[in-house]
Amino acid sequence: MPSCEINLIFNDSEEPVTLRDTGIIMLVPVILRSVQSEFPDFENQDNVKVTSPLSIPFNKKAGVFLFEYIQKYVPPNDDTIHELTVVENYKEAGQKTLDELKEIIELANFFECTDFMECLGFVIGKKLEDKSVEEIAAYMGVECNAPGHFFDEADGWVHPPADAFQNVQ
Numbered sequence: 001m002p003s004c005e006i007n008l009i010f011n012d013s014e015e016p017v018t019l020r021d022t023g024i025i026m027l028v029p030v031i032l033r034s035v036q037s038e039f040p041d042f043e044n045q046d047n048v049k050v051t052s053p054l055s056i057p058f059n060k061k062a063g064v065f066l067f068e069y070i071q072k073y074v075p076p077n078d079d080t081i082h083e084l085t086v087v088e089n090y091k092e093a094g095q096k097t098l099d100e101l102k103e104i105i106e107l108a109n110f111f112e113c114t115d116f117m118e119c120l121g122f123v124i125g126k127k128l129e130d131k132s133v134e135e136i137a138a139y140m141g142v143e144c145n146a147p148g149h150f151f152d153e154a155d156g157w158v159h160p161p162a163d164a165f166q167n168v169q
Contacts, residue, residue, distance in 0.1 A: 004042050006035055007053035010060035016053050017063060027070050029112040058107040065104055066116065069093070075118035086126050093123040098139055101127070 004025055007016035022043070025031050034054050035042050042048045056063060069092055076084050086094035093101065105120040128136050137144035 003046055004035060004039075004048040004050075006031060006050040008056050008063065009053045010056045010058060010063055013060045017060060017067075019067065021067075023071060024067055027113065027116075028066075031111065056107075056110075058110065059103060062100075062104045062107045065092075065096075066107055066111070066113070070113060070116050073116060073119040075115040076122050081122075084122065086123050090119055090123050093120060094126075096123075098124065098127055102139070 003020065004022050005018060005020050006025070007018050008031075009016050019025060019031065025035060031054065035048070035050055038050050038052075039045060039048045073090060073093070084090075093104075096104070101120055101124050105117055105124065108114075108117045108120060128139065131139070134144050
């Protein structure tokens, strides 16, 4: 198998993380494009070493987690969603706090790792299941509006209050 090496510098560490696993590189579109920009045919070359380190605006801990589990986690789909459990399928992610998971899923979004994002989204969803609406809104960083009567039974339309559109730009 061809070898490839790229250094990543995370925002909380001056010490680079050296990624040498071609399988992981292939699963992370942003890193893949970075490698291909210098070595378009790297998959058929040996001893490829990207000269410029890639700066990553996230914490190293989140990156290490992503690289460690991106090949292991299989995203849920319509056929498996009801059979999956956090404990059996995403044990390591299940041990993370919601704030840690938020940073990891944001990093996965930055790297364009949609399958990994779906795995983390499943774990986050399971962790939020027993939370109140206010706690979920706070986690999502949105305002929790008081419940209101929006459905007009006379005409069958939903009429949100005008102030719901004040912050729309």
